Amino acid sequence: MTTSEETISDLRAMSAGSAGYAPVSADLLARLADDAEHGGPVWSLIGGHPQAAEPLFGIRAVAGVRWLMLSGLAPELAEHLRHLTAGIGDREYATRTWQLSAQALLDHPDQTRAALDRPVQQHQPGRASVLLAALGMLGAPKVRLLELGACAGLNLLVDRYRWFGPGWEWGDPDSPVRLVAHGKAPGDLTIVERAGCDLAPRDPADPADVLILHSFLPPERDIERMELDDALALAARSEVRVDKADAADWLAAELARPAGDGDVRTVVWHSLLWGYLTPRQQTDIERVLSEAAARMPLARAGFEPHNWGLAPRLQVTVYS
Structure with missing residues (x-):
C-alpha cells in the first residue's frame, strides 16, 4: 500500500508533539510512521481506512491499542505496561511495547476497525x-x-x-x-x-x-x-x-x-x-x-x- 509523504509526516509530527507528556504514545506513533513508510503489517490493516490521511488518525490507532488493553483483549500488553514507569526511556522496553501493541491490533481486526471509526475524544x-x-x-x-x-x-x-x-x-x-x-x-x-x-x-x-x-x-x-x-x-x-x-x-x-x-x-x-x-x-x-x-x-x-x-x-x- 502506497502511503503519502504527508500522512507519514503528520504521524511523525504528532509523535514529536506528544513526546513531552506522553512518551509511550509518542514512540508508538513514530513506529507506526515507520510501519506506514515501509508498508508494514499494521498499516496494511489500517491504512485503507477512509480517514487514514487525516492529521489525528494516528491518535485513533493508539487509542485502539489502549481500548484493546483496557477491554481485556490484550492481557500480555496490559501486564507489560504494569512496569511502565521503570520502562520509560528504555529502548528494549519501547520495542516490546510496539511489538505487543502491533500484535493486539493484528489479532483483533474487527475491534481495531471499530476503534478507527470513533472520533478523537480527549475529554479530560x-x-x-x-x-x-x-x-x-x-x-x-x-x-x-x-x-x-x-x-x-x-x-x-x-x-x-x-x-x-x-x-x-x-x-x-x-x-x-x-x-x-x-x-x-x-x-x-x-x-x-x-x-x-x-x-x-x-x-x-x-x-x-x-x-x-x-x-x-x-x-x-x-x-x-x-x-x-x-x-x-x-x-x-x-x-x-x-x-x-x-x-x-x-x-x-x-x-x-x-x-x-x-x-x-x-x-x-x-x-x-x-x-x-x-x-x-x-x-x-x-x-x-x-x-x-x-x-x-x-x-x-x-x-x-x-x-x-x-x-x-x-x-x-x-x-x-
Whole structure:
C-alpha cells in the first residue's frame, strides 16, 4: 500500500508533539510512521481506512491499542505496561511495547476497525480551566452555557468542580473533582442553564462509553485518569444534557429560545472542535451566532489551534 509523504509526516509530527507528556504514545506513533513508510503489517490493516490521511488518525490507532488493553483483549500488553514507569526511556522496553501493541491490533481486526471509526475524544476535565478563565474575562453574573462538541458534558460542569488558583479557590467546596487553575479568580457567577451537543455523545454512566474515553488517555497519565473517573462519576449524577446533533442546527434551535432576564449572558463554548468541521459548517455556525447576537447578550469562547500542528489558544468574542 502506497502511503503519502504527508500522512507519514503528520504521524511523525504528532509523535514529536506528544513526546513531552506522553512518551509511550509518542514512540508508538513514530513506529507506526515507520510501519506506514515501509508498508508494514499494521498499516496494511489500517491504512485503507477512509480517514487514514487525516492529521489525528494516528491518535485513533493508539487509542485502539489502549481500548484493546483496557477491554481485556490484550492481557500480555496490559501486564507489560504494569512496569511502565521503570520502562520509560528504555529502548528494549519501547520495542516490546510496539511489538505487543502491533500484535493486539493484528489479532483483533474487527475491534481495531471499530476503534478507527470513533472520533478523537480527549475529554479530560482539566480543560474546563480554559472555560473558567473565559467566564472570568466576561464577568457576567448569570450565564447560559452552551457547548459544541460536548462529548460527555464534563466542561459543562465547570462550576461543580473545586478550583485552586494562585491565592484563591472557587466552585463547589464539596466536589470530588479538585483541579488546578491559573490566572485571576473568576468572580461571582451562576450558570443558570447548561446544555451541549455532539455527533457522538458519551454517556458518563455507560461503562462502554467510559472505556472509550479512557482509551484516549495515554497510559502514563495516572493523575488525569483519576480526574477523569471522578468527573465522569459526577457527570453521571448530574445528568447534564448532551444531545446527539449537528452543531449548527442544534445551536440555532437553542439560540431561538430566550436566555431569561436581561442580565443573563449566553456563552457558546467549544474546544478542539473547529478543525473537524467543514468550511460550510463553520460558516453556518458563524451565521447563527451573528443572527442571535441581535436578540440577546452573547459571547463565544473557543480553545482551538490555528492548525493541528500548533498549540490551542483561547479566543473570547463578545457580540454587541
